Amino acid sequence: MSQPDMPTPPWERPRKRQATARIPLTQERIVDAAFVVLDRDGYDGLSMRQVAAELKVAVSALYAHVSGKDELLHLMYRRLFEGADLPDPDPDNWQEQVKQFARDGRTRLLRHRDMARISMGQIPFTPDLLPYVEKLLAIFRAAGLPDRVVAIAGDMISTYMDGFTLEESMWQERYREAGDGSWDRMREEFQKYFESLPPQRFPNMVALADLMVDESNDYRFELGLEIIVRGLASYLPEK
Amino acid sequence: MSQPDMPTPPWERPRKRQATARIPLTQERIVDAAFVVLDRDGYDGLSMRQVAAELKVAVSALYAHVSGKDELLHLMYRRLFEGADLPDPDPDNWQEQVKQFARDGRTRLLRHRDMARISMGQIPFTPDLLPYVEKLLAIFRAAGLPDRVVAIAGDMISTYMDGFTLEESMWQERYREAGDGSWDRMREEFQKYFESLPPQRFPNMVALADLMVDESNDYRFELGLEIIVRGLASYLPEK
DNA sequence: GAGCGTTCTGAACACTGTTCGTTTACTGAG
DNA sequence: CTCAGTAAACGAACAGTGTTCAGAACGCTC
DSSP: OOOTTSOOOTTSOOOOOSOOOSSOOOHHHHHHHHHHHHHHHTGGGOOHHHHHHHTTSOHHHHTTTOSSHHHHHHHHHHHHHTTOOOOOOOGGGHHHHHHHHHHHHHHHHHHSTTHHHHHTTOOTTSGGGHHHHHHHHHHHHHHTOOHHHHHHHHHHHHHHHHHHHHHHHHHHHHHHHHOSSOHHHHHHHHHHHHHTSOTTTOHHHHHHHHHHHHSOHHHHHHHHHHHHHHHHHTTSSOO | OOOTTSOOOTTSOOOOOSOOOSSOOOHHHHHHHHHHHHHHHTGGGOOHHHHHHHTTSOHHHHTTTOSSHHHHHHHHHHHHHTTOOOOOOOGGGHHHHHHHHHHHHHHHHHHSTTHHHHHTTOOTTSGGGHHHHHHHHHHHHHHTOOHHHHHHHHHHHHHHHHHHHHHHHHHHHHHHHHOSSOHHHHHHHHHHHHHTSOTTTOHHHHHHHHHHHHSOHHHHHHHHHHHHHHHHHTTSSOO
16 A cells, blocks of 8 residues: 555545544643653743644644643643642641741652743642642641731741752753763862862862751752741741 | 935945944943933844944944943943942841842842843853852851851842843833723723623632732832741851 | 544654755955 | 954754644444
8 A cells, every 4th residue: 555655645535543542631631741751851841832742643633631731731840739738737837847848849840841931930829729729828827926927927938949949950951961970079179179269269168168068958958948048037926 | 516316326335434433332331322222212123223223334343342242231331330339238237238139239220121031041150240249148148147047038039130130121011012091090990800700710810900919019028028038047057 | 324523643743953045245465 | 454363153954842724534313
């Protein structure tokens, strides 16, 4: 019959669709595919067309299940929270509870490439995410923090979590672009760069070169968390 | 001769360029134009073509002075710092100095629409920005903070500044989309939304509705700043 | 088997960032 | 005052983007 690499002659009507996807398209499947594309091509490579290709489906088919790219991104953002479960407020342990919330958030953000970039730029007050906000507020209030502090504490924790992870993953991305060498090697080069700065103009950077680079991200994240929590704790009415 | 509204006949060679732009294109002028476009059309409307149109110049002309959109964005980011001047470290006044740094940063970020979105996603360790980082580190070290804290303190302040302003400007942007009504009206509606939540499922959100919305952004920013600074101060060796 | 909604397709629109060969304008030398 | 040389801007093109819409193919019920 017709050979695979030959063009279709104009008189021959194009083949009918050979086999319909048995599995119907759903938001779930679209989001799944989007994550595959995200992990493979990064945020800049995440296009509706790529997602459609991943599902072996026409681009326009997506728009029947998703209002547009914005909604798709938001659905991916929501997926981030799935399975998260904040504990009931324990006034004696609020600091650890808050930290655990942030740690968990960072872990989730790091699960997918460039996820932090998607997370930033999303407004977390969408109805389906309110329960999480609510519970975080509950923890702060149970701890006895003044309401005006509680009202900003949630924002601070989320912002720190997102911001830290974004910066972190941007380095990773830049490293990926550079391509060659291991992660440690890059860190080494960076440290060397800092140390090679003119010491009289940049005495502090030179002095801190190793600390700014050598400490693991986990440690730095934890320290920042502790700083915020201490700051919050300073607003407790009394000891 | 030829009438203005008539099409040019095919045999007639198109007119020569009527008048060259006297002022030569420079990075400066391109960045200027980019800010005009940014303020008018927002980040999503900021395209090379729009910038070129603003300068009444072909798109491709831009690429002689700027390697691409990435560099343009980075140049805009640098412009943000122009004229900024960190004071010499004063150990007795480090808290206020740090706060002032953050306040100034936020003010600059708010000067242009969507500027926070550009700022996020920029790596501040580019050579021309190192002096600022250096000076910030100097303030922290002079204050007597342990080096491992200093190594993350700068990041925390910048992240908070960027993150807060980003969130802030995203609300502004969303409000702009909605179009109608004043800013206060939107805040009112939002408060009403919070308050109308089922109180047994969202007791804390309902209780804090006014505080999360009513307090001005300036106040919230200041409070968050104080929280971080207090957290940092808790690492001072001794009183 | 006919009809009917869904669901998906394919083509199109109006954009995007970027590249490249060509044309233009300006400058300095003879 | 002419003429080359050089730098700058042009215009068209490429490959890609998000989104829309008429129509075709499908599974299902009658």
